[in-house]
Amino acid sequence: MAPMTRSESKGSLTIFAGYAPGSGKTYAMLEAAERARQAGAVVVSGLVAANGWPQTQLMADRFETLPCKQIQQGTPASMEIDLDAALHRMPQLILIDDLSHQNPDGCRHKKRYQDIEELLKAGIDVYTTLDIQHIESLQDTVSAIIGHGLPERVPDSVFDAADRVEFADLEPQDLLDRLKSKQPGALSSPLSVTQLNALRELGLRRCADRIALHTRKAQKQAGYRTHEHILVCLSSAPSNAKIIRTAARMAGAFRCGFTALFVETKQFQWGFQADKDRLRSNIRLAEQLGASIETVYGDDIPYQIAEFARLSGVTKIMIGRSGISRRTIFRAPSLTERLIELAPELDIHIIPDNGLNKRTAPAYREPTRLLSVSLCDLVKSVLLLLLATLVGFLFFKLGFTEANIITIYILSVMLISVATKSPVCSFISSAASVLIFNFFFTEPRYSLHAYDSGYLVTFLVMFIAALITGSLATKLKSHAQRAAQVAWRTKLLFETNQSLQKAMDQSEIMAITARQLVRLFQRDIVVYRAENGVLSQPILFCAAEEGCSDTPYTSAKEQAVAQWVMKNNRRAGTGTETFSDSLCVYWSVRIGDRVYGVIGIAAKAKPLDSFENGILLSVLGECALALENQKNAQEKEAAAVLAKNEQLRANLLRSISHDLRTPLTAISGNASNLLSNGKLFDAQTKEQMYTDIYDDAMWLINLVENLLSVSRLEEGRMNLHMSTELMDEVIAEALRHINRKSADYHLIVREPDEYILVQIDVRLIVQVLINIIDNAIKYTPVGSDIRIEWKKQGDFVLVSIADNGPGISDEAKPHIFEMFYSASAKIADSRRSMGLGLALCKSIVNAHGGEISVADQIPHGTIFTFSIPSGEVELHE
Template identity: 30%
Template sequence: MTRGELRVYLGAAPGVGKTYRMLDEAHRRRDRGADVVIGFVECHGRVLTEAMVDDLETVPRRRVAYRGSSFEEMDLEAVLRRRPQVVLVDELAHTNVPGSGSAKRWEDIEVLLEAGITVLSTLNIQHLESLNDVVEQITGVRQRETVPDAWVRGADQIELVDMTPEALRRRLAHGNVYAPEKIDASLSNYFRAGNLSALRELALLWLAGRVDAELEQYRSEHGVTDTWEARERVVVALTGGPEGETLVRRAARIAQRGKGADLLAVHVARSDGLTGADPALLARQRLLVESLGGTYHQVLGEDVPRALIAFARGVNATQLVLGASRRGRIARMFSPGIGATTTALSGAIDVHLVTHEQVGLRTRARAVSPVSRRRRLAACALAFMALLSVGFGLGFSTDEANLASGVVLVFATVTVVALVGGLWPALLASVCGSALLNLLYTEPYFTLTVAHPQSLLALAGFVVVAVSVSLVVDQAARRTREAAQAGAEAQLLATVAGNVLRGSRPLEALMERLLETFSFTSVSLLERRPGAVGGPEHRRDPRDWSVVASAVREGEESCRAPAQGDIDVPVDDRLTLVVRGREPEAGDRRVIEAFAAQAAVALRQERLAREAATVKPLAEADRMRTALLSAVSHDLRAPLASAKASVTSLRSREVSFSEEDREGLLAMADESLDQLTRLVTDLLDMSRLQAGVLGVGLESLPLRESVFAALEQFGGEAAAVRVDVPEELPDVRADPGLLDRVLANVVGNALRFSPAGAPPAVSASWVGDTVEVLVIDHGPGIPEEDRERMFVPFQRLGDTDTGTGLGLGLALSQGFAEAMGGSLAPDSTPGGGLTMRLVLRAAAPDAAGAAPPPGGAEGRADSRT
């Protein structure tokens, strides 16, 4: 059976017109003769959407009973029996009510696709799993209903339904998205212009990534290797040399000429793990690339030009930026160089050769022997002694029978000397060995004179072979040492990078690590003060520098100016790493420079963390201010408007009210003003709690009386509440007014959410010096991941409006409980529902009038409901 096609209408936010666009497509397909039905479409009371639904066939929905309530879901089995060509299924991220079959609606859609039915569906960008955390940071709302990105990317078609933030806010203000009572709160919170702009950009970027993937798949399937300039991508090649920053900035300027162009930096490393690149320079260049909005990549390859071209074609690059050759004229005569070879291989990719200050300079400094002077002298002595031993061993005999043995022994001597002392002692050994063979085996014997040309040719061949052997052995030994050093450096640098990523103080860890690794006496990271003037005096004056971080051994002091150290490594224009203790070797300096680059990263990381910590209270204050304005504009305005309308009506002389009507209007005004008083009181109490100035007067209170006093506020509703508060409970230490408000709030919530036939219950027990009150309901409950948000001010979970109020009840209740030395926390009710657990301190026995009975744990168990 052929799998059906999936078409998804993707939007940045609710209300952009996804469902309307889906219905419009359904009408077009129906008019072309397709069999189209509606599986599930949610109109949300929008008139235009309802008009589009009226003339389309709709499969009746399935009603599912859950926890005493009835819900409507798509009837999957009915749609499969109907077997249309096209079915409309709205809101694919929706979570089905338990008992519906599949847990998620997108799983129902997968069943329809497997049955060969084409599906049209809708999705908001905030429901994608990979963007869930990002959306929460932007909007402050975590989406519980998500769908895997991979499943959505597998859709046959994804169409973006786009709308500017201003247009969407106008739609919302005109009542085309939500009911009028939700407009003010929505405009002030989720539908702020900044939120909508960010969500819109997320949707565009996510869809652009899918378009790139589709383009890459098409190119791969059709064997397309040529560059398609669908988007400018600029690749800059970095060698790890000092010219890298010039190349990166030049490439960034090229990328900025085309809007939306990508900048990619690539470094080609040798596959043997050895590299001539400076890790510190590469680290700084990587930071520069990332600060300019680009990405850094590293690939392996022996043939640099082919590796660059392969990478550029793999990312569909349009331009490649290279540095002009640093080699001299003689070197360029023998090889065209990387730039010319890359240009010849580039094809449709434009290659830019950028000049820089390093042009014409040698690519590498004079080779320094990795073998110490002492080892070279020891190798020379070994060669002299070994050759003498060979001569005495052969008895300085000219017997041709000893010729083979002499040649083998001399070759062995050259090889051993090359391993011990490197190239030059081995060359000396080969020359001396050839002279020994000349003395013993060429006529005239025991002289350096060569009588026959054949003998001269044989000696020259021996020297060439001996020199070749010594070169090969020295090169192998050199590479072995370089590989071991490179491995050690890589392990050390990996540890350094790990220190930056882990720990709360990565900069201090880096300083300590550098101090221990190279046995320095002090390590200091200095930062130039603003306004300091450069020059020699500037390097010596501690007043021009500040110590950002340091690590010193006991009894030592940190350096306070670059001139006070044995070596200083400039990191950038402001930062310098200064060490004291010993002069490091050339290879060690490269690693120290890498430490310095990572120290700059760690410093930036710490400063960003401090800035984030500073900004967080401001962001929280802004959120609270926004929520307060929303609450004031909505929740305070309603009772104020009711009271104003009642008073205005009573003062009117145009209408004559009966006594009954006058009493009704006065009662409405009185009730509205009482409600307004409670709201203002809650606001003032919340401000006192946050400022830490709430007045609390603790005294001994009988808990049973406090519970019944709180229940009296609910009148007849309280009759259904089951109460199990033992009379022998000890008194509690609490503030009478605060305790009454806490109990009233949690009991009121339990009454509001308890289903019919399952009234809430209040029970109390004690253990030790604490008394615990449980307010139990069997309502819908709250998922564990949302329980912390229950106590956030100005918020109602699920964006529901279940009555009047600012959303401060639970926040105030928790604050009051903690102010009295107790706690308030949610828990799950066995069988479903929510249990609020209020813990208070028990009063002293003499104050309570009675002490808890012995065996507190048993007493607690007996007193539970």
């Protein structure tokens, strides 16, 4: 499985910015595009709106125009960029108007700037236009200037990441005059000169901030570091978006990054769904503005914020305040007051929200689970109160005081708080315990009246004590549950890390990750592996034990989303602004720009919360790291093999330099003597010289055959031509081709009592026998015995070749079948042996499914034994 790397040639983005419609952004873009075309660039118009300006329309008509996609969502139909057509055309430069445009349903992305980002990743340069009013962090200021906010917005990161920004500046009065002189039916500005001046100043300042940002990045690369760290507190309040944008602007002013922190309490878990949706929206806004998102857990919000700030090196905290209340003796300190007390060393910036002070009718809210009580909880409460009453009657009969009975009821309320899920049960049980105690154990008994007026104080103290005890028990249970959940997920992360380290291949790594994600989130998981830049077929891991249907998750539409995620190395799917109508949210498994795969998580019905997102990123990070380690290990192994092969090549060249020169020199010398002085030699001398020439030539032929055979076997290119043969004939054939010097040795062939058939490639097995026998002739003294015998053992035939020579040392035995190894020297350079013969024998025998080994013969000598498949004769009647 090979990672996919994004294109190195990313396109450049040029933004032609203005402070209001009509300032000349589009015309400036077209002029720049015309200059680029005259310079030789291929320029096409993706979508350019002239907005009734004749000169702009004439300029736009000069360029090739791509067809637009019509989206029918009203009358008239909306004209949108055909992203696939632009990617297919692949021009050098494309012109696209209105960077902040929001795409209608049916488009790939929700925002036009996301379309442009995909074009940039494909290597296409883009010219586009933008009104400064649409930048996200300026929305509060723009709303204060023009009286309302703008729905179409662009993240600051998109504006800051542009390669070039040209500001189309025009005096506000000139802009108004220009709009008035426009043709009838054209757009006119509803803004005054004062408002336009304010927007112009805002635009120029934002462009200057961008220049300063790029300068700071250059300084940072040169070693500059900042010590500021801003923390903004996240909440589900409607005003939180304003606080986040203010923190982003302050981070830019102080030349530092900022962190967005959310403190999750028990109350939030029981909160309204609308609040949770608003919180997710605020988290997405913080991410778009470049914040690092963190989540902590606890009911004491000021303490959690102060501790996080202290541990993270935060220097400034930004927090909202929704109103000013008069300080009284009985009022508890507010969140901001406690935060100031807990972190006096930090700069705390409080952003008021005047909009919340307006008198508005409260919106209807549906009841939450906080006030709901299940039947199971009611039964538990009744049984525990009944048990407390029975114990109370026992104490009453034994003459115990009323204080002891009250203690039993307080204990029962605490147990109810632990045993039930809803805090309502604790409150109801506190009140019920007081009434039951009054009814059964105070005079007059079996009535709710009390003769002694002091009982009122007793009842009140009893109720408060039971209520406080129950509340504390509920809170303790909540903390214990949360701690158990965090501990379980931490354990699962640890198990994931250990399992990934033990994985043998990349497929197993992806499968382990998917199974752990199923355990963590109890959701269906889809896994794609990236193989040579192409996604593999999806593999579905179901959360339900009975399985699930893979059709919805593996449809062509879902696979297209996964393919886009792999290509663009970005998250997409449900809950995002890209392919938001899909069933899953897809994440790339990546290290930097290397994508190893894509994992999809079913999140259409229930989006992932911030904690789950954090856990998911941790697991995917572990998975990517394991895949990277696996890839590095494979590359290291391949490098080791390559180094070994290079060493073998070097050994081969070194051996050839001597082993080929020796026989060639002998051949050329003998041939030269015969040609020049042949008449001077007698017949016996000539025969010896002819014999030496023949022996040297045959040695060279065998050497070449061995080299070619080893090469073909090692590369898997040699095909075995199997046939059934008689072993006696195979031995006889081998003996006819062995070294002529074999006449000086005693060759002993011991045939078995029965005929034995073998299923072999005759040519190769004959070569094995020749190599082993020749090896015995070379390394044993003249006159030594060489014994050949064979026998059938199971489905194989064992062939042994033994000699009574000096034998092979124990140190050499483990290496005897390695290429270029010789028993007399690690690299054969003194005799005609390159160490190829036995290496070839091992390869041939292994190719037949057999084994070869070497052992000592008693009292001295060597035995080579190898096995080959036995054969049978098929009789056809």
